[in-house]
Amino acid sequence: MRSRHHLHDVLIIGSGAAGLTLALNLADTAKVAVLSKGALNEGSTWFAQGGIAAVLDDNDSIEAHIEDTLNAGAGLCHESSVRFTVERGKAAIQWLIDQGVSFTKQQDGPDYHLTKEGGHSHRRIIHSADATGRAVHTTLIEKVQKHENLDLFEHHIAVDLLTQPDTRSGKVRCSGAYVYNRNQDCVDVFQAKAVILATGGASKVYLYSSNPDSASGDGIAMAWRAGCRIANMEFNQFHPTCLYHPKAGSFLVTEALRGEGAHLKLPNGERFMQRFDERGELAPRDIVARAIDHEMKRLGSDCLYLDISHKPAEFISEHFPTVKARCLEFGIDITKQAIPVVPAAHYTCGGVVVNHHGQTDLDQLYAIGETSFTGLHGANRMASNSLLECVVYAQAAAEHIAETLGNIDAPGKAPAWDDSRVTNSDEDVVISHNWDELRRFMWDYVGIVRTRKRLERATHRIKLLQKEIQEYYSNYQVGNDLIELRNLAMIAELIIRSAMERKESRGLHYSLDHPNNSSIARDTILVPTNFAAQEIFVRS
The missing domain is CATH 1.20.58.100 (Fumarate reductase/succinate dehydrogenase flavoprotein-like, C-terminal domain)
Structure with a gap:
């Protein structure tokens, strides 16, 4: 099959919350291509359960959200990035509401129901029952599918980034990517004035993960090979509670259960978290995950248990329909029984170094969402800050791209992918x-x-x-x-x-x-031998 060449104003590699938010914010003024490794509704966003953290209640405050995030980050959060994100939280949520996302409301009024999760001092997690990611992703997919300026390419996986000299600046710029077209079994060339990595995290590097198989760190690896710095990759967040069952795959049991009073227990029914942290089940995820790991190894147990059965069955069914339904598939009635759980790799806190516009070290290459290192998460991501970061930085990147795109020349045509010296493998x-x-x-x-x-x-x-x-x-x-x-x-x-x-x-x-x-407290910043920046990159 002969490969094809595609030219757009903007190329977005990734179709989760970050990529689609960016696409919708640029589509009215630019011709945009969005690449998805599989179907549009695959990826980590779809499976996010808990919600999105933002200051939406009069009893809460920007400063409280900032302080909670800094505390969870164990001294490594960049305060400027935390403030940048938190201050834009309310507007980001309103944008999602304007797109049509249906968040859960209070039973007795028009206000949205807010829940509380580990590390948060206030109820500030807006959610759509226990399937917030699906609600957000479904809404954004419906929007992008209707927009005439958006070209969607499903089952396309980027292989490597393209670079070329820029005639105006004299620097090396990103000009596109070689992309494996899974539909046609060939490598196509995609080129654009601006390229955005929104490929998600890398939790599939671990045997047990809450993430779908697509979370293979593609954007981070491609950016490194292209000469971009990578930071804090040692900080991999393990979600404390994934369903333990041989047929369950990678099903995450949302942290919101603990926010609503669920107890972590040993096989004998004893609670144990108070021995590790005075906040008990509402301690930050790293503490809870280590506590569970410690007790499992101490006891030689395959799993521990998360129990919310002491709450009314109606309450559980209303707030956690997804978890209840999934557990019932395996014979576990969470209104009556504890849920067997284990920790699993969940979130990549490090990534491609960017500034507040999502710009990387390589000209015309941006990174947003879990692919990026913004400084927001520090040494430990606080629950429900990730979807917020996706929307906030996607909007910030869109603003910068919209302002500068008119001054960027179209890239020179790149050579086609050369596969003349390779053969089909019989040793997969x-x-x-x-x-x-x-x-x-x-x-x-x-x-x-x-x-x-x-x-x-x-x-x-x-x-x-x-x-x-x-x-x-x-x-x-x-x-x-x-x-x-x-x-x-x-x-x-x-x-x-x-x-x-x-x-x-x-x-x-x-x-x-x-x-x-x-x-x-220092960040771990790795610099490739082909470092792309012409001068030392400074976070704005």
């Missing part, structure tokens, strides 16, 4: 084996609790794997699994390198060799 078992090995040693050696010896073992294994993967990539036709495996291996290396550099325990990075906090 290599991909599946390496995929499994990678995720297993990352779980065992670079998981919730780390040691120097475990990280050294991981370093040795990732070098061997990357050599095998690169050899395979150089000789055979690309496909979805190979592209994701190549990116996951790159992500694993970045996580391991970052963890090796941090000689302390802070937030989501806990080391038995360095159990205490350092007196100085």
Whole structure:
């Protein structure tokens, strides 16, 4: 199949909340392409349950939300980024409401129902029952499908970014991407004046994850290969409560259950969280995840339990219909029984270094959402700040792109993808084996609790794997699994390198060799040998 060449004003790689918000904010003035790895309704946004944090109640305040976020971030949040995000929270929620998102309202009035989650000092989580991500994503998908200026490309996965010299500035700029077209089994060329990475996180680098299979860190890996700095990849958030059942896959049990009074219990029915933190079940996620991990290892237990059955059945059914229905599929009635749970990789707090406009080190390349490192999350993301970040930074990036797009020349035509020296593989078992090995040693050696010896073992294994993967990539036709495996291996290396550099325990990075906090809080910033910036990039 002959590859095709596409030219747009804006190329958005990713179709979650961040990518679609950006698309809708630019579509009236620019020709926009949106790439989706699978169907539009796949990806992490669709599965987000809890809600979106924003100051919407008169008893709450901007300063309280900022303080809660800084506390959860264990000293590594960038206060300017936290304030930038929180101050724009109410407007971001109003924009979603204007698009048609149906958030849950109070039973006795027109006001929206707000819930409380771990780390928050006030009820500030606006939600749509326990399926907020689906409500937001469905609404945005309906909007983009109706817009004539938006070209949607489902089942397209980016392979690598394109760069070229810019005649006006004399710098290197991003001009598009090579994209594997899964529908036609070929690599197409997509070019644009501005390119945005909105590819989500990288939690599939771990064996157990709450994320869909698409969370393979594609945008972070591509940006690194193109010369962009990456920060704080050692901070991988493990959600404390994912459903433990051999057939459940990666089903997350929303933190809102604990916000509404659910208790974490040992197999004998005993509560235990007060022994780890005075906030009990409402402690930040890193503390809760480590506590569960500790008790599971101490007891040799396969799982622990989350129990909300002491609440009225009507209350549970109204507030948590998705969790109730999913658990019933496996014979668990949460109105009467505790839910078996385990921690699982959930959110990538690090990513591609950006400023408040979402700009990366590479001209005309932006990164938004979980792909980016804005400084908002620090060493531990506070619950429900992620969807807020998606909308706020997508809007900020859209404003900057709209202001500057008229001064950007169309890129020169890039060469077609060259696959003349590769063949079809008859050894795809290599991909599946390496995929499994990678995720297993990352779980065992670079998981919730780390040691120097475990990280050294991981370093040795990732070098061997990357050599095998690169050899395979150089000789055979690309496909979805190979592209994701190549990116996951790159992500694993970045996580391991970052963890090796941090000689302390802070937030989501806990080391038995360095159990205490350092007196100085520093970001871990990795700089590629082909660093793209012509001058040192400064956060605005």
